[in-house]
Amino acid sequence: MIINKLKIKNYRNFKDAEINLNSSLNIFIGDNGQGKTNLMESIYLSSIGRTFRLNSENELINFNESKSSVEISLVKNNYNTKIELLLEKNKRKQVFINGVKLDKTSEMIGILNNVIFTPDDMKIIKGxxxxxxxxxxxxxxxxxxxxxxxxxxxxxxxxxxxxxxxxxxxxxxxxxxxxxxxxxxxxxxxxxxxxxxxxxxxxxxxxxxxxxxxxxxxxxxxxxxxxxxxxxxxxxxxxxxxxxxxxxxxxxxxxxxxxxxxxxxxxxxxxxxxxxxxxxxxxxxxxxxxxxxxxxxxxxxxxxxxxGEYPILLLDDVLSELDNKRKGYLMNYIRDIQAVITTTDDHDLRELAKNFNKKFFYINEGNIGNITN
Incomplete structure (x- = not known):
């Protein structure tokens, strides 16, 4: 399973962004509060139909706007699929799969499979x-x-x-x-x-x-x-x-x-x-x-x-929580998996991912740029 493209409009602090993702590693770098987790959240929302953060859906829409959208193009089991979510303040979200509107949001679950790993997941152990x-x-x-x-x-x-x-x-x-x-x-x-x-x-x-x-x-x-x-x-x-x-x-x-x-x-x-x-x-x-x-x-x-396929792996600023041994183990394990990684510091990642097919993205105040391989 591979996500080829992500398009988000008026989603939190993103006004209009279109990203072509790498089939292996996608590393988003930026300071705290710039939108890295928002980007990650938009992918998760397209998979589960809900956010992994404790927010109302109205908060997903840019403060100055009344509507928002997320669009994902992916390949699963050799079939192309497009997932679209339309959000409007004080209304139920709408979900479209290949242009067909779903009766229930729950019907989207299982189309885009993901595993997300965030620092908050320690609650699974401690909570x-x-x-x-x-x-x-x-x-x-x-x-x-x-x-x-x-x-x-x-x-x-x-x-x-x-x-x-x-x-x-x-x-x-x-x-x-x-x-x-x-x-x-x-x-x-x-x-x-x-x-x-x-x-x-x-x-x-x-x-x-x-x-x-x-x-x-x-x-x-x-x-x-x-x-x-x-x-x-x-x-x-x-x-x-x-x-x-x-x-x-x-x-x-x-x-x-x-x-x-x-x-x-x-x-x-x-x-x-x-x-x-x-x-x-x-x-x-x-x-x-x-x-x-x-x-x-x-x-x-x-x-x-x-x-029969690997899910998409979402790693939201977790590498900073791991020591070098565990970082190395994780990176070696996900070699054949499409991963989206956010971080504030790419120094260790550049070394850990030196033999990976990868893309680096830089996020600043909801803008994505300075893309290098």
């Missing part, structure tokens, strides 16, 4: 379970279109079921319909758990070996899917649903007291360990960075396994 669930959900959605539908359905089920629990004794009908919602919860939740377990097993398969290479086989790395529904993860969907239903039925009184759905994949977590100790609490800074690097490179391999 709450919410961060790890978000990471898992985005990854699976890229390769399993049904999964996004299941997540949306499950969210609605939990919301409706919480209302029933809250009003369980004040509305007599709730006692009659709670079992119906329990069945919805268990059925949809079991499918999500099954998808997640399958993905984490694949992640484990690649990440364990990658971490071993990074550490020189001196440390043991492990991943564990933690569910509050069941302990044996090697079950089929029907068996998971049965256990889930039993869990709900035996704890219904407790949930009514708490007026909240206490069990299900909305409470899942991914436990990351090094040498048997949880990395979040006991890992050194170097170990935590190696762990997130191993996980991100494993993401790449899973997508390649699923779609």
């Amino acid at each position: 709450s379970p919410v961060e790890r669930r978000k990471f898992i959900n985005i990854d699976i959605s890229q390769i399993k279109p049904k999964y996004k539908y299941l997540l949306n359905r499950y969210k609605k089920i939990v919301s409706e079921r919480n209302v029933i629990l809250k009003n369980y004794f004040t509305n007599s009908q709730n006692k009659d319909i709670i079992n119906i919602w329990n069945d919805y919860l268990a059925g949809t939740g079991a499918e999500i758990i099954h998808y997640r377990n399958d993905y984490i097993e694949k992640l484990k398969k690649y990440a364990v070996d990658i971490y071993a290479d990074i550490s020189g086989n001196r440390e043991n790395f492990s991943l564990e899917y933690q569910s509050n529904v069941l302990h044996d993860m090697n079950l089929d969907k029907d068996s998971i649903k049965k256990i889930f239903q039993d869990k709900i039925n035996s704890n219904l009184k407790h949930e009514i007291q708490r007026v909240y759905t206490l069990y299900g994949p909305h409470k899942d977590d991914l436990i990351i360990r090094i040498n048997g100790k949880e990395c979040k609490y006991f890992g050194s800074q170097g170990q935590q960075r190696s762990a997130i690097l191993a996980i991100k490179l494993a993401e790449i391999e899973i997508i390649r396994e699923e779609i």
Whole structure:
């Protein structure tokens, strides 16, 4: 998979930019606040349909404008595809694939596959379970279109079921319909758990070996899917649903007291360990960075396994977070992958990428220029 061209208009601090990308390395250099991350974000938005930053869509549009657009031309499985996003203040964004408007933004997920690595990804290691669930959900959605539908359905089920629990004794009908919602919860939740377990097993398969290479086989790395529904993860969907239903039925009184759905994949977590100790609490800074690097490179391999091609790799100012050993490992690993890299200093990159096919771009106040090879 290769992005050939990126066109952005009135996107954040970019007025009008058109970039022909290299099929290998694309390195964007500039001081902080010049637009490097904005450029990266526009590619990510064209893949996922949402930003990786906590902003409203109105903030994606240049302050002095009412509309914005992002257009990407790519080649995937030997087919040319054009993705267009049109943003207008206070309106839903519109997405076009080869000129055809999509009914739902979610339909674009999986067309442009990407793996993004930013300094904020350390939250996957250090942050709450919410961060790890978000990471898992985005990854699976890229390769399993049904999964996004299941997540949306499950969210609605939990919301409706919480209302029933809250009003369980004040509305007599709730006692009659709670079992119906329990069945919805268990059925949809079991499918999500099954998808997640399958993905984490694949992640484990690649990440364990990658971490071993990074550490020189001196440390043991492990991943564990933690569910509050069941302990044996090697079950089929029907068996998971049965256990889930039993869990709900035996704890219904407790949930009514708490007026909240206490069990299900909305409470899942991914436990990351090094040498048997949880990395979040006991890992050194170097170990935590190696762990997130191993996980991100494993993401790449899973997508390649699923779609037959490497995804686009987006590296937003992460090389400054890595020591020379990890930088070298990362650059060697991505030799056959199209990568977009942002940095404030190209000194190390010029040495690390000296044998790569590459382009350097310089960004200053939303303007892209001084392009050299």
